[in-house]
Amino acid sequence: MNDTWHVPGYAEVDVLGTGGFGRVVLAKHEASGKMAAIKYLRAEFLADARIADGFRREAWLLSGVRSRHVVRLFDFVESPQGAALVMEAVPGVSLRALLVAENVLPPEAALAILKGSLLGLADAHAAGVVHRDYKPGNVLVSREGESKLVDFGLATLDGHNGLTAGSPAYMAPEQWAGHPGRPATDVYAATCVFYQCITGRRPFEADTSEQLRTLHGGAPVPLEAVPEAVRPLIARGMAKDPAWRPATADAFVTELEAVARKAYGKNWEKRGWKRLATSAAALTALTPLALLTAAGTAAAPVAAAGAGAGVTATGTGTGLTAVMAGKIAIAVAILGGLVAGGLVIFPPGDDDPPAPPAAAAALSVAVQTLSGRDPALPISHELQYPQVSGGPDAAVRQRINDVLRAPVDKRLKTVRDAVADPSTLERIREEGETPALRSSARVLRQTPGLLSVRYDHDLDSTVLGHTTWRFPEALSVDLTTGRVLGPQDVFRPEILTAAGMRTLTQRLTPHAKNGFCTVPTVTGAGDPERQVGMDAADRPGGGDHVPAATFGFTETGAEFEILWYELGCASAAGNETVALPYAELDDLLQPKFLTMLGKTAPAASSTPPPTSARPGAGTTYTNARFGFTTQVPPGYTASPSVPEDGEGMRFTNAALGATLTVWGTNNSGGLKPAEKLAQLVAAVEGNDGRVTFRSADADGYTASGYHGDGRIFYEHEASGAGSAAGLSWIYPAEHKTELDKPVTDTVKAFKPGDLSRPH
Incomplete structure (x- = not known):
């Protein structure tokens, strides 16, 4: 067996190309004088059962496809000396050659080419055949205004596995994964080629097959580079999930025609082919088949040379056609390539991706x-x-x-x-x-x-x-x-507690259109209703103390997407986006997450923004370390207050002479609430003050009265096994009337946080 073997009855005219597995020649059928393209398999590969079977499979599959948009198979010849596919030789150029000459095609022209080759795919799909290697080199553009599909060397039956192979620049995600071929796989590749036609570049470009695998599998299609009118068509054809693409090439043609008519008018196809005519004719005139016909030597016989691959007949000149064949990819693509890791990687120049940019670009969305x-x-x-x-x-x-x-x-x-x-x-x-x-x-x-x-x-x-x-x-x-x-990455640990979720609820409540709803209690004991909150642990089934809503972050704050019906409100309440500005949010967030947001993390003893900066409105303060929460009336400025082994904040209204202090401490001294109350009473009375109310139990103490200078005071501290938290008011008696409500509101709103552990 050697490569000098020729299909009997055909005289070789010219070598159109060679590849790793074989060569393609232009030949004349001696009996009829008709030209044919013959694809030979190299002799040494006949002994490789896998390659030889693949060659036979191509012939078998191609023989079952009848379409004017697919290059016809005339014969398959196999003998002990060799094997060959004898195919139709059509005057024309490959789409790859056209793109080399034109770089970018007008959308109508690209759509016309795409439609013709899709019709070829549709006929193949109707016969149960999936091409699996649609690329510019396998689309023939004829001078008569048609596009034809060639080379079924990697084709499989619909739904059957084949070699994980193809041209990486155009392979669908499922093809990379080695899944069975399906019509939607060809739709993806055809859409990639269409993208290249109208942009001058492939959708994804990289220097390795692994990088291309990742891009085709997950990267978005850069649609900003294509005309807006055809973006939906490309997005649909290149969907990552084959179930979201048109199921067949025929279905894709229907969508293509609808888009083309809407965008470019009813004569879009005629205009498209007209624009292609000049370029296609000029390039076709330089192909070996056209040159031979023009020289009047189409019927000239060729004698097989004993040691050569074929000698061109007198009058054509081996040099001229060989040079042109090297410059122009003509009718039949070459079945050649290097097998690497189960993936056929075609050699450079055969629609392989170019080198990537020098450096990877930053992430874009x-x-x-x-x-x-x-x-x-x-x-x-x-x-x-x-x-x-x-x-x-x-x-x-x-x-x-x-x-x-x-x-x-x-x-x-x-x-x-x-x-x-x-x-x-x-x-x-x-x-x-x-x-x-x-x-x-x-x-x-x-x-x-x-x-x-x-x-x-x-x-x-x-x-x-x-x-x-x-x-x-x-x-x-x-x-x-x-x-x-998740919440654990975003919020400080002390906020992911029952007290912390109450704090979040309190901060969100003023920003919700109608506040948080109330729902009837189950037992009927105590309050007949309770207010719903943001704590997911309060929902049926319980769970962690995390926000019972998804949330995202904007330039100005966080948006909580609250589904009221999931919190227990009436389903008619629907949903609402509740925005919380960073001024009321920063102290709840993890320092690392604030850095990710591009913000400066507050110090451990975080100081909330002065409430005087928000005239006419109060705010809520939550201590990040101890988790206690209080409501702050409008017009008060903040300053740190640092008790022993603790942390706190003082809010002052200079005009009223009023001070609200809140704190948290660890119970390092081991004093019980009654003992702390006794110390407070002794201090007040020791300075000529008077205590008018006092109370203490295992959970804390409360006291109120007058200091020696006549100012009113109120103090409450809640105590637990690990820590304590409290608040106190001091203000002049002459302002009692105007301060009664603010004091009452803050006392009712005060939440001590998690007292079960030290902080």
């Missing part, structure tokens, strides 16, 4: 839109989710994109599960409706270390018409690790 209909259920969907690209670490980028995609995947599954319920599905069909699922995504804040995102989910359906199907949610992602940031 783009919102992707996926739309379509469920193939099995009456559901339509239009879903947005952010995706990131760039950055130095492909694995981190993949994790980020996975978590950013997760909310819409979960939402789609929830609706699918609901509609799939037999009783629900029956009602939907009776109504004749198609529930329409929509999700919009919005980036709230991005810093070098953080991305915070909000999703708004909606559902148009009369059957599934309850308000609980429409809600917002938010999440924040650590851009250095790709991890979703």
Whole structure:
């Protein structure tokens, strides 16, 4: 066996190309004078059962495809001396050659080429064949205004596995993973090529196959580079999940035509081919087949040379056609490549990706839109989710994109599960409706270390018409690790307690449109109603003391996406976004998280902003260390107060001569509440003051009266096994009337925090 073997009855005219597995020649059928392209398998590979079987499979699959948009197979010849595919030789140039000459094609022209090759794919899909290697080099553009699909060397039957192979720049995520070929796999590759046609570059570019695998698997398509009119078409065709792409090439053609007519008018295809005519004709005129025809030597015989690969007939000149073949990729792509790790990597120049930029770009964010209909259920969907690209670490980028995609995947599954319920599905069909699922995504804040995102989910359906199907949610992602940031990453430990969640509730309450609702108590004892709060542990089933809402971060503060019906309010209350400014939030947050937000973390003894900065409105102060909370009236300025083994804050209104002090201390002295009360009484009376009320038990003490200078005082401290927290008021008696309500309000609102442990 040697490479001088030729298919009997054909005279070789020119060598069109060579590759790792074989060569492609232009040949004349001696009996009819018709030209053919013959793809030979190298002799040494006939002994390799896997390669030889693949060559036979290509012939078998191609023989089953009948389409004017697919290059025809005339014959498959196999003998002990060699094997060859005899195929139609069509005057034309590959799309790759056209892109080399033009770089960027007008959208109508690119759409026209895409449509023709998609029709070829559709005919292949109808025959149960998946191409798996759609790329510019495998699309032939003829001078008659047609595009044809060539080279089924990597094709498989629909749903069957083949070698994990292809051209990396155009391979779908499932193809990288070695999953069975399906029509949607070809749709993805065709969309990649269309993207390249209208932008002049491939959607994803990298210097290694592993990097390309990551980009195709998780990076968003950079849609900003393409005309807005065709962005939905590209987003749909390049969806990461094959279930979200058009199921077949034929279905994609339908969508393509609708987009093209809307964007470019009813004559878009005619204009597209007209724009291609000049370039295609000029390049076709330089192909070996056209040169031979023009020289009048198309029927000239070629004698096989004993030691050569073939000698061109007189009148054509080996040099001319060889040079042109080297410059222009013509009708039939070469089945050649290097097998590396189970992945066929085609040699440079055959649609391989170019070298990447010198340095990886910083992470950028783009919102992707996926739309379509469920193939099995009456559901339509239009879903947005952010995706990131760039950055130095492909694995981190993949994790980020996975978590950013997760909310819409979960939402789609929830609706699918609901509609799939037999009783629900029956009602939907009776109504004749198609529930329409929509999700919009919005980036709230991005810093070098953080991305915070909000999703708004909606559902148009009369059957599934309850308000609980429409809600917002938010999440924040650590851009250095790709991890979703939970409450433990965001809030200080003392805030993730029952007292801390009460503090959060109190701070959010004034910002909610109608405050937090009240609900009846279960036992009926005590207060007939209780106010709901932000503590997830209060919900049925209990759990950790974390916010019972998702939350995201903006330039000015946090947005809590509160679903009132989940907190126990009437379901008619729906949901609400409650914004809490950083001025009321910073002291609740972890210092590390504040740094991620690009803010300076407050000191351990955090000082809240002076309430005088917010005239006419009070504020809530929570101590980050001890977790106690108090309400501060408007017009008071803050300064630190530091008791022994503790921490506190003093709020003063100079105009009224009033002072509110709050504190937390560790019970290092071991004094009981009654003993502390006795010390207070002794100090007041020792300075000519008078105590008018006193009370003490195991949980704390309370006292009020007059100091020796006539000022009124009130003091209360709550005590636990590990720490204590308290507040006191001192103010002139002449202002008693105007201070009665503020004092009462702060006493009622005071929450001591977690007293079970020292801080």
